[in-house]
Amino acid sequence: MQNDVMSSDVMRNEALGNDVSDNQATGNEGTGSRVTGKNSTQRAAPDVFEPVLIAFVCNWCTYTAADLAGTSRLVYPDNVRLVRVMCTGMVDTQYVIKAFLEGADAVLVSGCHPGDCHYLNGNYKARRRIKLLKQILPRFGIATQRLRLTWIGASDGIQFARTMTEFAAEIKKMGPCQTRLQQVM
Amino acid sequence: MKGNAMISCLHTKDRTINQTLQAFFVQVLEKKAADAVLVSAQVADGASVKPCLISHPDHMHHTVPLGPAFFVNTGRMVSRLTWKPSGKKTAVWLRPCEIKAFVELTKLSQASRDEVIILGMDCPGALSREDYDRFAQQEKTDPVAQEEWIRNRYSDPGNTIAGFTPARACQVCDAPWPVNADVSVLLFGSDLDRTINLKADTPKGEAFLSELQLDEGQKPDTRKSVMQNIGTENANAFQAMDAQIQEQTGSMEKLHRFFTACINCYNCRNVCPACYCRECVFNTDVFVHQPFQYHQWAGKWGQVHLPFDTVFYHMTRMAHIGTTCVGCGQCTLACPSHIPLADLFISVSRNVQAAFGYTPGKDDADPLPLAVFQEAEFAEIVGMGDGEAT
Numbered sequence: 001m002q003n004d005v006m007s008s009d010v011m012r013n014e015a016l017g018n019d020v021s022d023n024q025a026t027g028n029e030g031t032g033s034r035v036t037g038k039n040s041t042q043r044a045a046p047d048v049f050e051p052v053l054i055a056f057v058c059n060w061c062t063y064t065a066a067d068l069a070g071t072s073r074l075v076y077p078d079n080v081r082l083v084r085v086m087c088t089g090m091v092d093t094q095y096v097i098k099a100f101l102e103g104a105d106a107v108l109v110s111g112c113h114p115g116d117c118h119y120l121n122g123n124y125k126a127r128r129r130i131k132l133l134k135q136i137l138p139r140f141g142i143a144t145q146r147l148r149l150t151w152i153g154a155s156d157g158i159q160f161a162r163t164m165t166e167f168a169a170e171i172k173k174m175g176p177c178q179t180r181l182q183q184v185m
Numbered sequence: 186m187k188g189n190a191m192i193s194c195l196h197t198k199d200r201t202i203n204q205t206l207q208a209f210f211v212q213v214l215e216k217k218a219a220d221a222v223l224v225s226a227q228v229a230d231g232a233s234v235k236p237c238l239i240s241h242p243d244h245m246h247h248t249v250p251l252g253p254a255f256f257v258n259t260g261r262m263v264s265r266l267t268w269k270p271s272g273k274k275t276a277v278w279l280r281p282c283e284i285k286a287f288v289e290l291t292k293l294s295q296a297s298r299d300e301v302i303i304l305g306m307d308c309p310g311a312l313s314r315e316d317y318d319r320f321a322q323q324e325k326t327d328p329v330a331q332e333e334w335i336r337n338r339y340s341d342p343g344n345t346i347a348g349f350t351p352a353r354a355c356q357v358c359d360a361p362w363p364v365n366a367d368v369s370v371l372l373f374g375s376d377l378d379r380t381i382n383l384k385a386d387t388p389k390g391e392a393f394l395s396e397l398q399l400d401e402g403q404k405p406d407t408r409k410s411v412m413q414n415i416g417t418e419n420a421n422a423f424q425a426m427d428a429q430i431q432e433q434t435g436s437m438e439k440l441h442r443f444f445t446a447c448i449n450c451y452n453c454r455n456v457c458p459a460c461y462c463r464e465c466v467f468n469t470d471v472f473v474h475q476p477f478q479y480h481q482w483a484g485k486w487g488q489v490h491l492p493f494d495t496v497f498y499h500m501t502r503m504a505h506i507g508t509t510c511v512g513c514g515q516c517t518l519a520c521p522s523h524i525p526l527a528d529l530f531i532s533v534s535r536n537v538q539a540a541f542g543y544t545p546g547k548d549d550a551d552p553l554p555l556a557v558f559q560e561a562e563f564a565e566i567v568g569m570g571d572g573e574a575t
Contacts, residue, residue, distance in 0.1 A: 093501065093504035093505070094466065094497075094501040094504065094505075097497060097500045097501055097504065098497060101496065101497050101500075103485070114560060115560075121558065124558035124559075124560065125555075125558055127558065127562070127563055127566065127567065128541075128554065128555055128558055128563070129504075129555065130566055131540065131541075131563045131566055132504060132507060132508070132537060132540075132541075132554075132555065133504060134566055135507070135533075135536050135537045135540045136500070136503055136504060136507060136533055136536075136537065139431065139434070139435070139533060139536070140434060140435070140436060140437050140439075140440045140500075141435060141436035141437050141438075141439075142437065148568075148569060149566055149567050149568075150567065150568055150569065151567065163569060166569055167569060170569070177437075178436060178437045178438060179437050182438065182486060183441075183482070183485075183486035183488065183489060183490070184437045184438065184440065184441040184496050185441075185482075185489070185490070185493055185494055185495065185496055185497055
């Protein structure tokens with residue numbers, strides 16, 4: 001129930017974890033209920049809610065920051081599934097909507113700081129699209145906190161790990177998104 | 186063009202309003218003020234009314250310039266005539282929402298104002314397809330009563346006249362009068378037994394009226410107050426509809442229920458003048474799922490309904506056209522499953538448009554909200570804080 005977010009063609013993308021062996025070990029099951037952290041092999045009780053977060057990250061900044069977090073051996077929750085895109089400016093609203101409808105509890109779009117976009121202004125365009133979605137999704141009960149936009153630069157590995165931790169904790173507190181519990185397609 | 190705009194008039198003496206307008210169009214062709222007129226007409230003598238490009242005066246008697254039939258948003262059809270130059274000048278007769286749709290399409294370079302003169306009407310509203318069928322039936326037996334219906338819509342536009350209530354989209358229309366036309370046809374508050382007044386809104390419109398050498402007209406005295414009344418009434422109707430639809434679709438579960446009758450026919454997309462993509466993503470194989478995928482979904486939720494992606498399709502459309510929805514209501518009119526799509530789309534898009542401070546069709550110079558950006562804006566939605574607006 002918690003693991004199929006990744007399975008759609010759109011969402012099928014590499015999930016970058018801070019330890020690859022863990023990802024392999026868990027394969028296609030139980031990722032949602034895994035206790036986070038580098039050395040976690042024990043599993044949480046099955047009824048503990050572990051949110052699924054989809055993060056669309058841009059190749060040039062936030063993905064690089066995630067890479068940096070990994071090579072720096074920083075720990076962040078593996079609730080986060082990264083989808084690498086070339087630029088946040090290419091994240092069409094439909095991908096965010098699809099992620100929610102397939103059961104994501106929250107979606108993050110993260111790219112370069114204003115002025116740093118590799119393609120000059122993709123992140124500004126992303127900001128308008130997120131604004132648009134924030135006018136639409138809350139009307140259907142998807143709380144605005146479940147959709148976030150952040151700027152995390154290539155050298156912000158620490159900030160990346162901190163943001164993911166914060167985000168996962170917040171969504172965990174909020175509980176599952178309605179679309180996860182029942183089919184809304 | 187404010188203040189002393191040129192106003193001409195047409196005399197309605199002993200004629201119906203539509204006959205008067207037909208004669209006007211004939212004049213347009215005869216005086217070569219335009220090479221052709223695009224106006225709604227009965228097709229093949231049936232009851233169906235569609236925009237027709239008419240270049241010969243003999244065909245003008247089929248036209249129904251004013252009426253409750255609304256089979257197609259003509260704004261979208263004008264784009265077919267103007268996506269590249271034709272070398273012909275066309276006078277196009279449009280409802281206010283059709284003008285808005287056309288203007289939005291010009292911003293997407295899918296239409297051009299260069300070769301058209303937009304004649305915008307004070308709008309009598311439109312009926313649902315079922316109601317229109319009834320109306321057309323009645324029209325056959327009693328044409329006079331129908332002329333009365335149209336006249337009533339202008340003198341005292343209550344919501345129900347002779348048993349016919351305009352479609353919901355028309356009831357909540359925020360501007361059933363022409364905005365951004367070349368010539369406005371002033372009908373609200375007019376003494377339709379005597380004249381119909383035409384006001385030039387642009388230099389192009391003024392040149393057009395000058396060529397026709399019509400008698401001088403004047404603004405109907407009571408038009409403003411009639412418009413104010415309609416404005417208030419429709420704003421109230423919108424508030425009520427907005428509250429109702431938010432109640433009806435306030436959660437994903439409710440939204441799902443709202444769309445259960447959807448069969449993914451995509452009619453609403455096909456008739457939508459704001460759906461601008463040359464190739465819709467839902468026509469591509471982006472969302473053609475693998476067979477095993479359905480089994481995975483069924484495993485996840487216990488069941489999966491087919492066709493799949495109905496709510497997804499509608500939510501994507503909401504995001505794609507939210508900024509430019511002109512509220513014409515064609516989606517509801519075209520839905521074979523009778524889903525009140527326009528109620529939801531109008532409600533959502535007005536919210537979106539308010540957030541971007543954008544009114545579709547109002548001004549050619551206003552850029553599409555998603556085609557531009559500013560460096561300093563919407564700071565409140567960035568980051569993990571809770572200071573953001575909902």
